[in-house]
Amino acid sequence: MTFSRRTFLGTSGAAALISAGAVSGRAQAAAIPEAPTTDTPATQPPLVPTSGPDYQPVVTLNGWTLPWRMNGDWKEFHLVAEPVTRELAPGMVANLWGYNGQSPGPTIEAVEGDKVRIFVTNKLPEHTSIHWHGQLLPNGMDGVGGLTQPHIKTGQTFVYEYQLQKSGTLMYHPHADEMVQMAMGMMGFFVVHPKDPAFRRVDRDFVFLMSAYDIEPGAYVPKVAEMTDFNLWTWNSRVFPGIEPLICAKNDKVRVRFGNLTMTNHPIHMHGYDFKVSCTDGGWVPENAAWPEVTIDCAVGQMRAFDFLADKEGDWAIHCHKSHHTMNAMGHDIRTFIGVDKKAFAKKMKRLAPDYMPMGSAGMADMGEMEMPLPDNTLPMMTGFGQFGPVEMGGMFSVVKVRQGLAANDYKDPGWFNHPEGTVAYEWKGESKNVERAQPPVIDKATTVELQVKKPGPGSQHKNH
Template identity: 35%
Template structure:
């Protein structure tokens, strides 16, 4: 004979937390984690289809797509990432992703009316963003079209000693007109960078770029994915090799998760990077996730360091991002140097208000 149903049983029965406090934490934590995963997964965009910046939105979709969709991909064309950087092209050869970098002199305009004698990889400052998946076999052919020798160091990578890129220690100089081929397997996940290791002047003139290794389980989920590479060498005080007002604005919407990859290229100074309009969360340093993410509004970045920040803007407007050492970002005539603007638009979908912080955002 079947047992009678318990009071409250059936489709409309309300979920009850376990009596054990420990089990309550497990259940609640799982629910919150599942909600966050659904709410912030790479395929979702709070922003919807409204045209904030088509190029930046397309670039983020390119970076955030699930790894499985790239299965069988034989090549990657160069692509504008919408933040003043460019995704590097590659071609699959015998199971190896092959990149080409050519270092050469370049006259570079850092801001309207002001040019500098720079050094560039593939005619771009910063150099193209090398982005690969964890476990990829990588080959990078570096050609030197400069009048001086060079070598390239893959900062933060675990690789064979003879591929580390230190001239006269792990390899001979790449002399003018010569090439050198680096080969290694991408095992160091996260945000890193590459740069000339010949001397600080080459790095300070622009011989650097972002190096990103996507973990097997996927990248940090975000609706926007930007890079800010600080520089203080022969090009002056620059973000992504440009001084304000020539820096590229970073477009986003209220409520979006904005991933900012902050990279200190130097070659000499520390910079206190501040975002106006609220705090951000530091989730990784030097490519390694932090066990305890930290919230702050100003972060001091040293030469060689990388940080991954998640910033969720709560109000629309043009919010300043700058080095808080004022001589690096302001003069008597106004803003200059290490300054860019986060151009935040209203959310497409209205968000609930947070008392004392923000109001519900209207429909576009």
């Protein structure tokens, strides 16, 4: 994992509080755990526990797990809220706000029953707070600025302390100036593993958070006041082809967890499998009540997890099933030209703009393979290539790659699937001699029933029976 270490020193002389309180002053700051940081967009290996209860650590798509230290019987973490630069995909970066060098922030992992102490240092230009979404904890640790605690002002460090009362799929995000701070990318995953290492255990456990941005072509900062017309739909602030694949060994038990901090719902669909919904931010779905799906909707503010047995090799798509959410840099004022003959118009336009290309008369698929000039820091609307050509996707799209013979902790991309002979759809180039053409049904006039419908005459009234 690519980390740097840093220690943050406070500016005032107040004492540390054993609550959601400010920590400041050199003597107190010296006791704060260091805050690891990274700016790589690559998925980092899982952080395997070396002490305490055993569990299968999660893999954060294009992210990482925050290291901790033990201080007595407290597990201590350090989050730093700060401006960050995030690569959404090769060719485009965004100036966001996040934690410890990234948006979303690093995943926090702990175990049911753990006592956690989380230091939060604010390096934003305004105050903030952190709400621990889905956690059961004392009211004063809930993180609602102004209601349950003072705001964390710029330069301050606050401490949150509580014991983890339940395992499950949770997250953290600000509860201060939410419209700006969450729209700028401030969020993170919080996974609490069961105390019993055997409870609902899987072999591979993936997590990601969904967020949305409106960043105009050539710009770097999201329009934080946007409510509906987002043009970049992301998993962990990444868009396809920047979202890394989910690598699974054949016959692994696999869990995929995700949370939604966008402004709309997302029906997440996985190809090739049916799965069982296993967990929400409210807790575990009992095994005898887990229901089968191939698509599970995740509403705003919700968390969902599903489990499946990876018993079918291949490169299986996983994506949001709202078609505009698998596109990049969507232009919401694009006119529809399907069926319009633009040849004469294009000829005249090329006199003024020699590079003009008429598009849209037969759909937009040709955009998937064209390398058109774009403004700086802008992605194609549909992009990405597979072994058979352009994938014509973007946004919330990735691939579940299931392969035979992977080692337990091998998450390296195995490349494209080598399809067995005869298992790829192909072009038909001849008539089949053995296919019987379907014939229209024969109507037996002798048994045909004629319905006579009498229309109401002038002045008649219908009666309800």
